[in-house]
Amino acid sequence: xxxxxxxxxxxxxxxxxxPLLLACLAGLYSERAGIFDIGLEGKMLMxxxxxxxxxxxxxxxxxxxxxxxxxxxxxALVHGLASITFRGNQLIAGVALNFVASGITVLIAQSIxxxxxxxxxxxxxxxxxxxxxxxxxxxxxxxxxxxxxxxxISGHSALVYVAILLVPITWFVLYRTxxxxxxxxxxxxxxxxxxxxxxxxRLRYSAVMITGVLCGLAGAxxxxxxxxxxxxxxxxxxxxxxxxxxxxxxxxxxxxxGATMLFGFFQALALRPDVVEAVAQVKVPVPxxxxxxxxxxxxxLAGLVGKAIPPRxxxxxxxxxx
Amino acid sequence: MTKLPTWADVVLVPVxxxxxxxxxxxxxxxxxxxxxxxALNVMVEGALGxxxxxxxxxxxxxxxxxxxxxxxxxxxxxxxxxxxxxxALLGGLGVSLVxxxxxxxxxxxxxxLAMLAAMVFGGAWAAVPAYLQAKRGSHIVITTIMFNYIAxxxxxxxLVSVLRPTGSMDPASARFPDAVGLPKFHDMPFLQDLxxxxxxxxxxxxxxxxxxxxxxxxxxxxFFIALAACFGVWRLMWHSRLxxxxxxxxxxxxxxxxxxxxxxxxxxxxxxxxxxxxxxxAINNVMGQAERLLQxxxxxxxxxxxxxxxxxxxxxxxxxxxxxxxxxxxxxxASLGLETTIxxxxxxxxxxxxxxxxxxxxIMVRMMLGWFFVPKTATAKGAA
Numbered sequence: 001x002x003x004x005x006x007x008x009x010x011x012x013x014x015x016x017x018x019p020l021l022l023a024c025l026a027g028l029y030s031e032r033a034g035i036f037d038i039g040l041e042g043k044m045l046m047x048x049x050x051x052x053x054x055x056x057x058x059x060x061x062x063x064x065x066x067x068x069x070x071x072x073x074x075x076a077l078v079h080g081l082a083s084i085t086f087r088g089n090q091l092i093a094g095v096a097l098n099f100v101a102s103g104i105t106v107l108i109a110q111s112i113x114x115x116x117x118x119x120x121x122x123x124x125x126x127x128x129x130x131x132x133x134x135x136x137x138x139x140x141x142x143x144x145x146x147x148x149x150x151x152x153i154s155g156h157s158a159l160v161y162v163a164i165l166l167v168p169i170t171w172f173v174l175y176r177t178x179x180x181x182x183x184x185x186x187x188x189x190x191x192x193x194x195x196x197x198x199x200x201x202r203l204r205y206s207a208v209m210i211t212g213v214l215c216g217l218a219g220a221x222x223x224x225x226x227x228x229x230x231x232x233x234x235x236x237x238x239x240x241x242x243x244x245x246x247x248x249x250x251x252x253x254x255x256x257x258g259a260t261m262l263f264g265f266f267q268a269l270a271l272r273p274d275v276v277e278a279v280a281q282v283k284v285p286v287p288x289x290x291x292x293x294x295x296x297x298x299x300x301l302a303g304l305v306g307k308a309i310p311p312r313x314x315x316x317x318x319x320x321x322x
Numbered sequence: 323m324t325k326l327p328t329w330a331d332v333v334l335v336p337v338x339x340x341x342x343x344x345x346x347x348x349x350x351x352x353x354x355x356x357x358x359x360x361a362l363n364v365m366v367e368g369a370l371g372x373x374x375x376x377x378x379x380x381x382x383x384x385x386x387x388x389x390x391x392x393x394x395x396x397x398x399x400x401x402x403x404x405x406x407x408x409x410a411l412l413g414g415l416g417v418s419l420v421x422x423x424x425x426x427x428x429x430x431x432x433x434x435l436a437m438l439a440a441m442v443f444g445g446a447w448a449a450v451p452a453y454l455q456a457k458r459g460s461h462i463v464i465t466t467i468m469f470n471y472i473a474x475x476x477x478x479x480x481l482v483s484v485l486r487p488t489g490s491m492d493p494a495s496a497r498f499p500d501a502v503g504l505p506k507f508h509d510m511p512f513l514q515d516l517x518x519x520x521x522x523x524x525x526x527x528x529x530x531x532x533x534x535x536x537x538x539x540x541x542x543x544x545f546f547i548a549l550a551a552c553f554g555v556w557r558l559m560w561h562s563r564l565x566x567x568x569x570x571x572x573x574x575x576x577x578x579x580x581x582x583x584x585x586x587x588x589x590x591x592x593x594x595x596x597x598x599x600x601x602x603x604a605i606n607n608v609m610g611q612a613e614r615l616l617q618x619x620x621x622x623x624x625x626x627x628x629x630x631x632x633x634x635x636x637x638x639x640x641x642x643x644x645x646x647x648x649x650x651x652x653x654x655x656a657s658l659g660l661e662t663t664i665x666x667x668x669x670x671x672x673x674x675x676x677x678x679x680x681x682x683x684x685i686m687v688r689m690m691l692g693w694f695f696v697p698k699t700a701t702a703k704g705a706a
Binding site: 086089090095099100104110111232290310 | 350355356404450454459461463464465467469482483625628632664667668670671672675677678681686
């Protein structure tokens with residue numbers, strides 16, 4: 001494998017890793033607050049459809065982005081209602097929302113565009129356009145680092161840089177603000193937060209809504225950045241891979257960046273079986289590459305690579321003592 | 323919150339949840355400019371309006387009974403098995419291996435072997451997450467989801483690289499020999515009279531040999547095995563020591579441990595049984611209908627098992643009724659896709675809404691019902 005191929009793969013690693021990263025950070029807020037969310041997939045799908053639809057109709061990707069976030073937040077609100085207000089089973093609520101999203105996105109896209117559940121293809125301002133970072137062209141001649149900067153780091157759309165920036169922001173919010181402390185506390189021991197006079201319900205709703213916003217970004221990036229339009233089931237299990245990455249990262253932001261980029265790398269490799277074959281010197285079946293993130297997650301869950309301990313109050317509805 | 327009388331809990335809560343789901347689906351249809359009444363008519367006509375429609379409805383229902391029972395068994399043990407889809411895929415692999423490489427002279431013998439293989443393969447696929455839950459504390463929900471994806475990848479690999487006949491392009495196994503085909507409803511004496519074909523003149527359509535011809539439906543002998551499975555699960559859960567242990571463990575793990583019930587044993591047994599029932603579904607779709615192994619043979623039935631179990635209140639009788647209801651939704655949804663401009667995905671929406679209302683918003687439904695039951699119970703107490 002030569003350097004140019006490596007750069008190509010790293011470039012697609014970032015492209016494919018970013019939706020995972022956004023969804024993973026989304027899950028991080030919710031699960032750190034004690035609300036398990038296996039509905040990331042559905043929220044992303046909903047956001048992908050809403051953003052692509054509105055972007056196609058208005059011609060502006062930014063209005064599309066807002067619509068995507070709104071669509072995702074609507075689902076987040078239902079998830080919050082079911083798991084916080086009505087103290088229902090959070091896992092079942094997530095599964096249910098995934099099914100609803102899977103069907104309703106096709107229903108809506110079909111009724112508006114009539115193209116078999118796809119939205120009209122997006123072009124021009126209806127997509128996130130690549131941004132060339134300063135000096136990318138000029139520094140291209142610098143050996144090794146120049147092409148790396150030009151090919152891999154520069155030339156992505158704005159959401160990619162936003163997603164990367166969200167990692168330190170999330171870290172700061174979680175570990176350096178009062179809100180973050182309370183958020184983590186409410187995921188470990190909601191009774192203590194309640195005793196301190198802070199509303200458990202409000203905290204958890206805020207976390208679930210942040211999850212909605214971030215899933216909205218992830219879905220909009222999928223439909224208007226990575227691809228040019230929405231197609232049925234276009235998330236293709238990314239919500240679950242993000243969940244896997246979240247466990248792999250043990251619910252911490254920097255590790256989430258690492259885990260999602262690792263899983264993005266696997267996805268990029270699965271697209272290039274020829275390269276894998278050349279490097280490994282054996283023929284690796286593509287399905288094996290596809291399954292790698294899932295197998296890795298099971299290995300992590302099994303505690304073979306350090307133990308992943310979820311937030312202690314996760315999955316438990318909080319019932320205030322009377 | 324008011325405690326509801328048992329009949330309301332068992333009958334009213336699922337019915338109201340279903341109505342709420344239907345109501346929201348109707349709103350969705352209105353929002354996309356379709357008529358919910360017309361949709362309902364097409365669904366009822368397509369799924370229940372003819373013997374032919376019933377032949378499909380019951381075919382789907384058969385699969386859903388198995389996966390519903392699978393989820394039910396695990397639920398009673400306090401375990402949420404989302405891995406039905408993967409277990410059903412693996413069950414299909416087991417069935418296919420038997421049908422391709424061990425065909426017996428008579429279909430009954432092949433069926434028995436295939437059932438065994440389906441249960442072993444499905445059970446084994448559930449055993450790994452079960453072991454990880456029991457020994458390492460890995461959350462069963464996440465591991466079973468992961469195992470769904472791994473199963474799908476594994477199956478693609480096996481179909482493309484191992485079972486695909488040489489020269490064939492689509493990722494599917496070879497056709498099973500004719501001798502292993504299961505009798506369909508239109509092959510069975512008496513039952514087949516329902517599927518007689520009539521010509522436009524109202525007379526029986528006859529074949530060249532002068533014999534009556536029948537409409538071909540996918541519902542097959544597996545349906546009766548599914549009915550037997552419902553009875554078997556009921557006996558197991560409520561009339562056997564093992565069933566008692568599973569339910570006790572599911573209700574209160576610590577108390578069950580104190581009573582001498584081993585967590586490890588129950589988690590393993592409940593999950594393996596659950597996986598075995600998911601796998602058993604494959605005799606319906608793989609052996610009974612497709613007669614070869616296809617890439618996505620389970621077609622989401624593993625997930626519908628969740629909705630069926632929730633709707634059926636985790637009781638085999640409820641599972642049976644809910645499975646028929648979902649069979650209706652499935653077949654009716656297919657008619658919608660054929661006869662109207664409403665996409666077939668409406669059934670996925672309905673499925674999700676049923677899971678949402680019965681599984682996650684059940685407390686909301688109970689609260690709403692509680693308002694109606696408050697005065698009655700209060701007076702009853704006063705009288706006593």
